[in-house]
Amino acid sequence: xxxxxxxxxxxxxxxIIIGTFFTSSLVLMDGYTEPIIERNEIIKMxxxxxxxxxxxFTSETLDERFSxxxxxxxxxxxxxxxxKEGAVAVPYNGSGLWGPIIGVLAVDPETDRIRGLTIIQxxxxxxxxxxxxxxxxxxxxxxxxxxxxxxxxxxGRAEGENEIDAITGATLSSKAFVKILNEEYSRYKxxxxxxx
Amino acid sequence: MAITNFKETQSFETIMNGLWRDxxxxxxxxxxxxxxxxxxxxxxxxxxxAGVIFVMVSTATLISLLRSLxxxxxxxxxxxxxxxxxxxxxxxxxxxxxxxxxxxxxxxxGLIITNCIIMGRAEAFSSHNxxxxxxxxxxxxxxxxxxxLASVAIIREVLGFGTLLxxxxxxxxxxxxxxxxxxxxxxxxxxxxxxxxxxxxGMESE
Numbered sequence: 077x078x079x080x081x082x083x084x085x086x087x088x089x090x091x092i093i094i095g096t097f098f099t100s101s102l103v104l105m106d107g108y109t110e111p112i113i114e115r116n117e118i119i120k121m122x123x124x125x126x127x128x129x130x131x132x133f134t135s136e137t138l139d140e141r142f143s144x145x146x147x148x149x150x151x152x153x154x155x156x157x158x159x160k161e162g163a164v165a166v167p168y169n170g171s172g173l174w175g176p177i178i179g180v181l182a183v184d185p186e187t188d189r190i191r192g193l194t195i196i197q198x199x200x201x202x203x204x205x206x207x208x209x210x211x212x213x214x215x216x217x218x219x220x221x222x223x224x225x226x227x228x229x230x231x232g233r234a235e236g237e238n239e240i241d242a243i244t245g246a247t248l249s250s251k252a253f254v255k256i257l258n259e260e261y262s263r264y265k266x267x268x269x270x271x272x
Numbered sequence: 273m274a275i276t277n278f279k280e281t282q283s284f285e286t287i288m289n290g291l292w293r294d295x296x297x298x299x300x301x302x303x304x305x306x307x308x309x310x311x312x313x314x315x316x317x318x319x320x321x322a323g324v325i326f327v328m329v330s331t332a333t334l335i336s337l338l339r340s341l342x343x344x345x346x347x348x349x350x351x352x353x354x355x356x357x358x359x360x361x362x363x364x365x366x367x368x369x370x371x372x373x374x375x376x377x378x379x380x381x382g383l384i385i386t387n388c389i390i391m392g393r394a395e396a397f398s399s400h401n402x403x404x405x406x407x408x409x410x411x412x413x414x415x416x417x418x419x420x421l422a423s424v425a426i427i428r429e430v431l432g433f434g435t436l437l438x439x440x441x442x443x444x445x446x447x448x449x450x451x452x453x454x455x456x457x458x459x460x461x462x463x464x465x466x467x468x469x470x471x472x473x474g475m476e477s478e
Contacts, residue, residue, distance in 0.1 A: 087343040094350055098357040105361050109368035116371040197375065202312060202453040203432060245450075 120196055121180075125157045125165045127194040128182035130218075152267040163191050166264045170256030173249045175199030177208075177256055185268050188222040193257070205249025216241055222265075225258040286405050290412025292473070295420070296389040303389040307421055308458040310380050314437050317425035319366070319373045321418025323381060325411065327358040328390050332410035335398040342399070351394045352385075359384045389417055424461045428452045 119135075122142045126133050133141040146157045146165070157165040157180075165182045177198045182191035195209040207213055220226060221237045228251055234241040242250040296302045303324075310320045331354045335342070342350050363381045366374040374381065384390070393413050398406040429435060432452030434442035451457045 083343070087346055090341065090343055091346060091349070094353055098353055102357055102360055105364050109364040112368040113364070113371075116368070120371070199378075201450075203448055203450040206453075 121167070124167075124180040124194045124196045125182075128165050128180040128192045129157075129159060129163060130182070130192045151264070151271060154264065154267065156264070162186065164264075164268075166260065168256055168260035170252070170259065172198055172200050172208075172252045172256075173205055174201065177253060181257060181261065183222070183261065183264075185265065188261075188265075190217050190220050190222075192218050200249045201246065205243070205246040207243050207246065208249055208253050213241075213243065222258070222261050225262065226254050228254050282405060283408055286408045287412045290409055291416050295416050295469070296392070296413050302392055303387050303417055304462065306380055306383060306387055307417075307424065307462060308455055309383075310377055311421050311424040311428055311458055311461075312432060312453050313376070313429050314422060314425040315373065316376050317421040318418070319370065320377060320380065320384075321414070321421050323359075323362045323366070323384055324387060324390070324417055325414030326362060327355060327384055328393065328410040328414045329407055330358045331355050331390060331394055332398040332406040333403065335394050336401060336403045336406035339399050347399065348395075351391060355390055355394070356385050389413060420465065424458065424465060427461050428457055432457060 131145050145159055149158055163184050165180050167180050169178045179195040181193045198209050200206045223238045227239050228242050229239045231241050231244045310316045334354055397409045431449045434446045434448055
């Protein structure tokens with residue numbers, strides 16, 4: 077009886093020591109990496125905004141370029157980034173086919189014309205839906221207009237200024253993406269018109 | 273002379289077992305889940321392999337050092353706590369210093385915890401072998417996992433994306449095999465590699 081008691085005490089002691097040791101090393105590691113990870117997130121956002129606005133930058137000039145060209149403002153409860161020429165970069169976020177699609181959409185709110193857009197994160201099928209994140213695909217959005225919203229056409233058929241080519245074999249991903257852009261932009265536009 | 277001597281040592285046994293004879297993926301078919309998931313690009317495979325090697329060597333070191341202190345009845349929990357902590361460290365490290373790789377690997381870094389190779393080697397080897405041997409065993413098993421992942425990734429990245437480590441390696445007229453970029457492609461490649469290496473090694477199937 078005494079022996080088993082002893083064993084249990086030993087076991088508990090061992091677990092407490094091991095637990096304390098590892099928890100404290102994780103706390104240390106977390107404290108060390110937290111500011112770096114936060115900084116990475118900011119870099120991601122800033123380069124997304126600059127890319128969408130088609131402002132060239134390098135990793136050294138990122139901060140300087142960002143503060144020179146872009147001003148962060150709140151509209152409703154949304155954070156948006158406004159340039160001196162009146163273009164606005166709106167971070168968007170919605171569900172794609174497999175996972176969230178997160179990025180930045182740059183628009184001229186007076187004309188509803190797209191300046192450019194970037195995707196920061198997506199989990200669509202690599203090689204199919206994943207192609208929405210390729211520059212070649214995103215390039216076609218430049219100068220398109222939300223009039224009143226973007227429309228998806230089969231690949232190669234987009235002609236009008238609000239028409240977007242789908243990706244053959246990845247219609248669902250293209251649809252989801254265009255839907256996110258339409259929804260997010262109309263939400264922003266409402267806020268914009270309320271304010272002005 | 274030196275070579276023949278080395279061949280008879282325990283260390284050589286340990287290394288050869290890990291790297292080839294008891295290869296975790298070919299011969300024990302462990303760690304398949306992550307081998308399928310993150311082998312679509314060579315870069316991801318290497319990062320994943322490095323993470324697994326780090327976690328394996330660290331846990332092997334600790335378990336081997338503490339093996340006489342760990343109470344038998346809670347040994348599994350102890351291994352789990354160690355493995356989980358090291359995996360979180362790897363995850364934080366990748367997020368801080370290699371954010372792109374971290375995004376690409378996504379939840380699979382965390383899933384190193386459930387990689388049976390680590391738990392398997394901890395229970396089967398480190399818990400009753402000395403420090404040196406345990407580290408060798410962890411290293412060779414980790415390297416075996418990594419080179420398998422890398423070879424699957426080389427095939428899948430070239431066929432599925434036409435690139436290798438991000439550089440274009442196929443001619444302009446190349447059509448990407450989309451299936452290779454997706455999980456089913458991994459099943460085909462892993463199966464073929466296991467088949468070829470088992471035949472080459474003359475392993476019997478049960």
